[in-house]
Amino acid sequence: MGVFAHPDDESLLAGGVLAQHAAAGARTAVVTTVWAADSPRAAHLADALDKLGAGKPRMLGYADARNPSSAPGRPRLIDAPLDETVARLVHHLRSFRPDIVTTHDGLGRMTGHPDHRRTHQITLLACEAAGLPHLYPEAGDPWQPQALYAATHPDSGVGELAPLLTDVGKSVLCIPDEYVTTVVDVTQWVAVKWRAILAHQGEVARERSLPGILARLPAETRRDPPRPATRSSNPSTSHDSRPGRSRATHTGSPPEAARPLPASPGLRTVRLTRNNPRRKVRT
Numbered sequence: 001m002g003v004f005a006h007p008d009d010e011s012l013l014a015g016g017v018l019a020q021h022a023a024a025g026a027r028t029a030v031v032t033t034v035w036a037a038d039s040p041r042a043a044h045l046a047d048a049l050d051k052l053g054a055g056k057p058r059m060l061g062y063a064d065a066r067n068p069s070s071a072p073g074r075p076r077l078i079d080a081p082l083d084e085t086v087a088r089l090v091h092h093l094r095s096f097r098p099d100i101v102t103t104h105d106g107l108g109r110m111t112g113h114p115d116h117r118r119t120h121q122i123t124l125l126a127c128e129a130a131g132l133p134h135l136y137p138e139a140g141d142p143w144q145p146q147a148l149y150a151a152t153h154p155d156s157g158v159g160e161l162a163p164l165l166t167d168v169g170k171s172v173l174c175i176p177d178e179y180v181t182t183v184v185d186v187t188q189w190v191a192v193k194w195r196a197i198l199a200h201q202g203e204v205a206r207e208r209s210l211p212g213i214l215a216r217l218p219a220e221t222r223r224d225p226p227r228p229a230t231r232s233s234n235p236s237t238s239h240d241s242r243p244g245r246s247r248a249t250h251t252g253s254p255p256e257a258a259r260p261l262p263a264s265p266g267l268r269t270v271r272l273t274r275n276n277p278r279r280k281v282r283t
């Protein structure tokens with residue numbers, strides 16, 4: 001299950017991994033915390049999720065921190081009571097019962113958008129709370145995800161994107177490469193990932209949005225050549241917006257539930273085990 005802020009974040013940050021897992025027969029789903037279900041972006045999200053094999057949109061429907069029209073009459077995600085947002089995400093975790101969850105990193109995915117950071121925070125809290133029966137009992141039977149990955153960008157992976165973002169006045173936040181512990185080669189699913197990104201037509205049409213910036217690149221530039229996956233032993237998290245690859249780091253050894261999968265998304269920031277409520281958290 002991916003938990004991301006805006007419609008398009010799922011495709012940019014985890015499109016390859018979602019497509020890969022769907023192709024391997026895994027159940028996949030995406031919770032989107034910001035933008036209303038009756039907004040134009042919801043239809044584009046549904047199209048993208050269809051291309052990724054990730055089911056129907058699951059939208060919490062909060063307003064964007066910088067765009068009140070994203071969910072008229074609704075509070076901004078960053079203003080909503082923390083307990084309320086966590087409870088609503090716990091409901092999705094307990095109903096879908098994912099083994100692995102991926103979300104934004106603590107930096108807020110390169111640009112540091114406050115919705116990205118808040119989504120990261122509530123996902124960490126919800127993954128812990130979902131397994132505890134005395135928390136949010138109205139949200140369903142307890143379910144403990146086995147692993148949580150935070151999608152991130154290492155220094156070496158942001159190089160080609162950095163000038164594209166700084167040119168439109170956006171910040172570029174990334175982490176040291178040695179923090180990355182897991183790298184997933186999604187080259188085989190690049191075409192699917194592109195289709196999902198381009199399904200967000202409203203964003204593609206915008207000058208400063210990442211889908212728009214990427215869509216305007218020459219086709220030969222957009223085609224990321226196959227590269228060998230690399231691994232490091234240090235904790236961290238990472239995902240790459242470029243369709244060619246996704247990176248991840250982890251704390252400790254991979255949880256048992258994750259091992260049968262050919263690859264796991266992003267950067268593992270938290271290791272969750274049902275019998276160990278004391279969790280090591282890296283952000």
Ligand SMILES: [Zn+2]
Pocket residue numbers: 005006009113116
């Ligand atoms: Zn976003």
